[in-house]
Amino acid sequence: MRICLFWHRRDLRIHDNAGLAAALASGLPVLPLFIYDADILTQLPERADARFTFIYDQVERLAAETAAAGGTFLARYGRPSEVLAQLAQEFDLAAVYTNEDYEPYARQRDAEVEALLRTRGIAFYRYKDQVIFAKGEIMTKSGTVPKVFGAYHKAYQGRLTDEQLHPYPSAVAITAGNLARLPSAPAGARPTLLDLGFERREQYVPTNELPPADVVRSYHRTRDTPANTKGTARISVQLRFGTLSVREVLSQARELNPKLMAEIIWRDFFMMLLWHFPNTASEAYDPRMRDIPYRNNEDEFRAWCEGRTGYPLVDAGMRELNATGYLPNRVRMTVAGFLVKHLFIDWRWGERYFADKLLDYEQASNVGNWQWMAGTGAVAAPWFRVYSPQSQLAQVDPQQEYVKRWVPEVGTPAYPAPIVEHSLGRERAVEAIRAARMQS
Numbered sequence: 001m002r003i004c005l006f007w008h009r010r011d012l013r014i015h016d017n018a019g020l021a022a023a024l025a026s027g028l029p030v031l032p033l034f035i036y037d038a039d040i041l042t043q044l045p046e047r048a049d050a051r052f053t054f055i056y057d058q059v060e061r062l063a064a065e066t067a068a069a070g071g072t073f074l075a076r077y078g079r080p081s082e083v084l085a086q087l088a089q090e091f092d093l094a095a096v097y098t099n100e101d102y103e104p105y106a107r108q109r110d111a112e113v114e115a116l117l118r119t120r121g122i123a124f125y126r127y128k129d130q131v132i133f134a135k136g137e138i139m140t141k142s143g144t145v146p147k148v149f150g151a152y153h154k155a156y157q158g159r160l161t162d163e164q165l166h167p168y169p170s171a172v173a174i175t176a177g178n179l180a181r182l183p184s185a186p187a188g189a190r191p192t193l194l195d196l197g198f199e200r201r202e203q204y205v206p207t208n209e210l211p212p213a214d215v216v217r218s219y220h221r222t223r224d225t226p227a228n229t230k231g232t233a234r235i236s237v238q239l240r241f242g243t244l245s246v247r248e249v250l251s252q253a254r255e256l257n258p259k260l261m262a263e264i265i266w267r268d269f270f271m272m273l274l275w276h277f278p279n280t281a282s283e284a285y286d287p288r289m290r291d292i293p294y295r296n297n298e299d300e301f302r303a304w305c306e307g308r309t310g311y312p313l314v315d316a317g318m319r320e321l322n323a324t325g326y327l328p329n330r331v332r333m334t335v336a337g338f339l340v341k342h343l344f345i346d347w348r349w350g351e352r353y354f355a356d357k358l359l360d361y362e363q364a365s366n367v368g369n370w371q372w373m374a375g376t377g378a379v380a381a382p383w384f385r386v387y388s389p390q391s392q393l394a395q396v397d398p399q400q401e402y403v404k405r406w407v408p409e410v411g412t413p414a415y416p417a418p419i420v421e422h423s424l425g426r427e428r429a430v431e432a433i434r435a436a437r438m439q440s
């Protein structure tokens, strides 16, 4: 039987899925697939990994939903190009459908897959799904890459139409009639978590549903109060893995809260920047900021990681991150600013630590925000701006409700003295960056 594959990657949902809708409309039976990528999984430091447990559970949910619609869902482990080469031998494949992925690793992987499929005469179709505007769709009037969020945001709003937010009909199109059903699922059709060498580790993730309307309506008032766990939309994990579609979250925000809508547009903005400047995943966008003589003190880095800096908001944030895999945006900014300025440690150390810990880790947003905080990015805070963690605390958690939740010993002799004095840290960083910029 001639079939096509639909390869799920960061779109772990059936509803409103551009690539899946296209595959289902192809007229060929569709075999949905997920590949547990050996290149990524072998690099994970822990066997009990909460993010991987989440992915595994979502794949199993997709498999159950596909079975309920009358089809078979395949999950395989290996290097994607090798898995696809193997599947091309097992099945009479006409095409592989998938959704675009803009990260540097993914682009390289997809180029390899495309070349392989071409040699076998199998088409490789990719669709825009995880953002509203991708790659070079929004440029400045003079044709350059937009690097000012305000202008990008305005152009984005100007081009946004109802049609772009319209859901793709994948959920209604998925029926036994257009899914491939293997007579008996081949042995190892889906590996278990244990087969993959992992143990369960669960951390709380909100449901795969849109945030409640009242949370969205009050977002602009509540977003900067970290003690309020319902103060933000809590959709970042769902957007990262595509259990919600960007079209549905943006539609809701467009209707109920322009501030939330703007924040979701930041995500598209950073993806666009990383697509144009893939080198910025590992180096400063600004060449004058590439040779900054960071101090990179390992003991201080460890104190930051473990929430022992003597700055309550920084420590509360790092402890929340370590315990839950989540951190509200305002606290992400505080801990990041403290690392890159007060401790004067390379932003890439912090970016890496966040990548290991955040359940919503997304390279474009993580790199973009870290470079913003370090003053090194295409879009960045001025390099000489150094936020005081104590002033931040007074603003966002004046009653220390959040801080005491995560650092109960604050205010007792058990709590450490500040690892660095604020003005000393600020002057040290500003002077070193000024000197490095003058030399380059």
Ligand SMILES: Cc1cc2nc3c(=O)[nH]c(=O)nc-3n(C[C@H](O)[C@H](O)[C@H](O)COP(=O)(O)OP(=O)(O)OC[C@H]3O[C@@H](n4cnc5c(N)ncnc54)[C@H](O)[C@@H]3O)c2cc1C
Residues within 6 Å of the ligand: 223, 232, 233, 234, 235, 236, 237, 239, 240, 260, 263, 264, 265, 266, 267, 270, 327, 328, 329, 330, 332, 333, 336, 354, 358, 360, 361, 362, 363, 365, 366, 367, 369, 370, 373
């Ligand atoms: C140093 C640093 C690192 C970050 N790393 C990541 C990351 O790896 N993955 C990630 O998804 N977000 C990252 N962010 C952005 C932001 O902090 C999170 O998206 C947000 O806290 C997630 O919680 P929420 O869904 O409740 O957000 P809300 O405030 O409710 O916002 C809704 C959605 O808008 C988008 N968004 C909001 N703020 C930003 C922003 N500053 N940049 C890009 N998108 C944004 C996200 O998709 C978010 O889910 C980072 C921010 C900083 C300062």
